[in-house]
């Protein structure tokens with residue numbers, strides 16, 4: 378008996394190996410889904426706030442519901458900080474077992490660069506009175522799409538780049554169109570030839586598509602818990618509201634519809650209705666330019 382016990386043991390281990398491997402891969406898969414973005418508490422950034430060992434009932438920032446996720450058996454709130462956030466002390470409100478608690482965190486200052494753009498189509502800078510009706514209506518539709526909330530549990534907070542191309546205009550630029558101050562740049566511009574495929578950076582559901590005065594042909598993807606991505610100036614849209622999309626699925630092509638100076642994708646990432654730096658969801662190499670302090 379003793380003579381064969383060791384080989385037998387090895388044999389049983391080998392037999393069980395696929396099961397161990399499956400559990401191991403499941404664990405890796407879960408930790409991937411729970412991988413957190415960097416804590417980058419600046420206007421236009423993200424605050425990653427530890428909440429403890431069990432899931433809270435609800436977390437809110439400035440009355441907006443906030444995404445919560447689990448990583449290494451701990452729960453975290455992932456708070457989008459609008460570009461208009463004042464540097465200084467802020468509060469996250471957490472409802473936990475029907476008790477309300479406040480968690481304070483500090484938002485640091487960040488100076489974004491200034492850019493002057495010359496738009497030949499004067500109407501896209503100072504729209505006609507009749508354009509204003511359309512713009513106001515569209516602002517509501519776009520606002521509603523960005524406010525979507527779907528209770529998805531395993532949200533991927535790691536995005537693939539939606540289009541291959543040159544980063545032509547960074548997020549947060551303080552912009553002047555024909556010397557007139559306009560709202561800061563709420564997304565990342567990626568220049569690519571017309572017709573280049575635009576791919577879903579992570580799984581989600583299409584909230585809405587439309588053709589808007591400034592944004593041109595636009596698609597919104599809801600990734601869950603207030604994480605919404607927006608794709609503008611498209612030539613063609615390949616999806617419609619209600620469709621579910623997989624990571625890497627083609628949703629449309631790069632174009633130059635709306636207010637543009639050339640073909641590019643304007644890509645916005647919205648979290649708790651705050652437009653934030655899209656690079657925070659991309660691979661490390663893309664985040665290097667942000668110079669995030671550890």
Ligand SMILES: [Zn+2]
Nearest residue numbers: 564565566643
């Ligand atoms: Zn843009």
